[in-house]
Amino acid sequence: MNLRQPLTKTRQFRTLLQSEQLEFICEAHNGLSAKIVEEAGFAGIWASGLSISAQFGVRDNNEASWTQVLEDLEFMSDATKVPILLDGDTGYGNFNNMQRLIRKLEQRNIAAVCIEDKLFPKTNSFLKGDAQPMADMQEFCGKIKAGKDAQTDPDFCIIARVEAFICGWGLTEALRRAEAYHQAGADGILIHSALSVPDEILAFKREWGSRSPVVIVPTKYYSTPTDVFRQHGFSMVIWANHMLRAAVATMQKTARALKESENLLSIEDKVAPVSEIFRLQNAAELLEAEERYLPRGAEGTLAVVLAASRGEELGELTADQPKTMVKVQGGPILSHIVDAYNAVGIKDILVVRGYKKEAVRLPNLTYVDNAEFAENGELASLSLALQSRKEHFQSTIISYGDVLFNKYIPQALCQESDDCVIFVDSNWQDQTSYARLGGFAECTLPNSRRAFNAKVHLKQLGSAIPPGSIHGVWMGFLKLSPNAAAMVDQLLLEILARPGNRKASIPQLLQELLKRDYPIRVLYTVGHWLDINSLDDVIQAGNF
Structure with a gap:
């Protein structure tokens, strides 16, 4: 036809x-x-x-x-x-x-x-x-x-x-x-x-x-x-x-009114709403195109920053503020973390505070307070964060308030569709001090060309892995899909209910997931992050 x-x-x-x-x-x-x-x-x-x-x-x-x-x-x-x-x-x-x-x-x-x-x-x-x-x-x-x-x-x-x-x-x-x-x-x-x-x-x-x-x-x-x-x-x-002449007349009148009144009330109901400008620009078409052509990426992602601890290892620097507010490169560690998330479009950032919580007050963040930070640990803070979003779980990236990172890290995590994803630095020989984040990682494949095009998963996480089986060090990043976040929320309640687990850490959560044969996807990198765990690290952060 x-x-x-x-x-x-x-x-x-x-x-x-x-x-x-x-x-x-x-x-x-x-x-x-x-x-x-x-x-x-x-x-x-x-x-x-x-x-x-x-x-x-x-x-x-x-x-x-x-x-x-x-x-x-x-x-x-x-x-x-x-x-x-x-x-x-x-x-x-x-x-x-x-x-x-x-x-x-x-x-x-x-x-x-x-x-x-x-x-x-x-x-x-x-x-x-x-x-x-x-x-x-x-x-x-x-x-x-x-x-x-x-x-x-x-x-x-x-x-x-x-x-x-x-x-x-x-x-x-x-x-x-x-x-x-x-x-x-x-x-x-x-x-x-x-x-x-x-x-x-x-x-x-x-x-x-x-x-x-x-x-x-x-x-x-x-x-x-x-x-x-x-x-x-x-x-x-x-x-x-x-x-053109109509536009000029209206603009002249509007400019004079604004200059004389010094407020928007005098003109707001006499000009087109911003929504009309968006309509004329066909903004809706762009939104539809983004749905079709762009990867989901960081859209709708929640970043949870665990920052309840003091950081006693930094001595007097944390006498009146938690480690996350210690200044490096002219700003608090937390502000650099926020900037890295913002750089990839993650604007929904939830910070778990504890020690000297009144010192943690950066704008445009959501805060959850762990009042018992001295008696409990990371999983308790994470549980509080997830419970605060219980009605609407979303893709979630969990990181620490004392780990700096390049935007490549959250960007790569957001692009993965697996339910549970972590980052492992394969340059583990020079990262022995980072074992405090949870030890070393053994994976299904070491970092190599073959691993680049394959899905690598975590096999073990801890400090007791033989050197010949170590493939890297866990960097303190965990990404959960909405379904995984809901599952982890329930699992945290189970873990924390067990005697002796009040101070449990995220590595213990990962080990629990492995016991249940829950797949944990591994992304490899070399560098792109810095764990601030000493005064030397604070100095090194100035060049990060």
Whole structure:
């Protein structure tokens, strides 16, 4: 079955130009205003030279380069489905520039261009128009021919703008030039006038008849009833600069109100809500695309930082604060941990406090307090953290408040789909001091090329593994899927209920999981972390 293909933008514009009824297009000057014009119901857009230059903050004298105009047009074209007619000034140069312009417009899916018969660089028609020189008629005809020869889409339109009335030459010259441009291949004539009445353009249309479509821009003769244009058989009306002028008026009023009131209450109910900006930007489409194309990564991940202990090994540094608040590189250890999580998109960070909890008060964190930190251990702190999220378990990364790490660590953990994942540093010979985190690890494969493409799992964790079986040292990181977090929450209650387990650590949790044949995925690394366990480590952290 043949499905009807949608009309191209060039075909849409040609249909408008040749319509038997009066058609209207409206000015836009960037992607946002183009979207607004389209949503208002206009079937076409006028990319105004005045408005585009004004939104750049420069004069309408070709001060914005044609490549800057092209870049702006590309955003407008991408944002809309209706055709765009570019106000192409004089074509930005001679016939050669005109041909290159046409090729670049077609590449950006622009439907048509209007060029005016004045000299480059142009001056706006409403600024001393009668003193402006006109282009040589034959040279301008050559420019039109060159443009038509350059186009590859037969529906692309070139509109010739006649400035004879603007420059004070009168009806005879306007008709003479319009006929020459028509013969040169122009698809339509735009007849322009700076009078406040439509006399000149009506006189032109009566003499011109229906030789080709005639486009008008009633900016100056705005009080003329639109039915007059219908009765005289004009093809298209351009509302040429009103989107920009409306925006300027509103922005000026808003800026003055803000300066005078020094608060947002004076203007908040008079401006578009931020949600409307997001809608016009099509933010919802991006969210849907992220669901389709991006890995889940850190989205929805909770980071639990166990930071209840004092860290007596640091002596006087922890007399009035826990180890996690000891400063390295100008900031507390905890702030560096938070930065590493934030760098991969993890914003939901829960810190378990205990010793000198009032000293742990970084912003944008959630806190759970372990009041019995002196009598219990890591699993008790972890249990408190998971219990606080019992109603909504999520992917969780557990780490210590005294271990610095590069963002690579949480990033890699988030990308794994296994229920339970840990990190092991295979450079264990130089990490003997890190045995306090739970000892050494024996895995199903040592770190190697073979392990890189295989799923490696933990076999043993502890300090009693023979050197020949050691594959690395556990680094203090544990990632749990939502299901694993719920399971571990219940398992912690069982472990902590047993006599002698009040001070149990995470390695004991991992050993319990191994006893139950629960798979623990291993990711290998060499470095990317630093356990701060002594004053020397604090010094070393300055170079981490």
